[in-house]
Amino acid sequence: MPTTPPTTGPARFWEDRYRYRERVWSGDPNPLLVREAAGLTPGTALELGCGEGADAVWLAGRGWRVTGVDISATALERAAVHAAEAGVAARTDWQRHELGVTFPEGRYDLVSAQFLQSPVALDQDRVLRLAAAAVAPGGTLLLVLHGGWPSWQGEHDHPFEAVFPTLDGVLEQLALPETWRVVTREAVERPAPSPTGGPGTRVDLVWRLHRTA
Structure with missing residues (x-):
């Protein structure tokens, strides 16, 4: 992703981001996860880059x-508290990994990566290939990534440069065999207000891929 990232290492960068803010995310599940996973039969799920746990808790609440998995211990602690408060702690397991360096073991009926993009070092291509390999036969790989900056933010307004994915580019990088079927491949424009409250939009890219065997 970034071509000129900050010099802080990934673990320190993300731990500092969570540690020095009471809450980073809203606590609500990502809408595209809800849209794509609501009709799936619950089984085992792997949530990559889970942050404070909203998506994982939503899935657990539906029987998964x-x-x-996250790199930040603080984020995982908050996720565990969220799960306990939601009454789903028994259906959740929280693991700390620096994805691209270590990866959770096992096969899962659903592997989800929501906005797995970082201003510090992350071998995104490798992580997404490992994510696909972790999908059990009959299972689903669900990816959602930002397709560009918000409409109110120019590429030169950010402290680092980024190369954003394309719908076809991610599929080419995954190089999935014929035992996979594309269910969803879509660019979705959504509201994205500026920090000052002004209007804006952002495009997110979503892929739902079904492993048939």
Whole structure:
């Protein structure tokens, strides 16, 4: 992703981001996860880059047994509290991994990566290929990534440069065999207000891929 990232290492960068803010995310599940996963039969799920746990807790609340993975210990602590408060702690397992360096073991009926994009070092291509390999036969790989900056933010207004994915580019990088079927491949424009509250939009890219065997 970034071509000129900050010099802070990934673990320190993300831990500092969570540690020095009471809450980073809204606590609500990502809408595209809800849209794409609501009709799936619950089983085992792997949530990559789970942050404070909103997506994993939503899945667990629908009957999934979820392994949530993040690089930040603080984020995982908050995720565990969220799960306990939602009454789904028994269906969640929280693991700390620096994805691209270590990866959780096992096969899952659903592997989800929501906005797995970082301003610090992340071998995104490798992580997404590992994510696909972790999908059990009959299972689903669900990816959602930002397709560009918000409409109010120019590429030169950010402290680092980024190369954003394309719908076809991610599929080419995954190089999935014929045992996979594309269910969803879509660019979705959504509201994205500026920090000052002004209007804006952003395009997110979503892929739902079904492993048939």
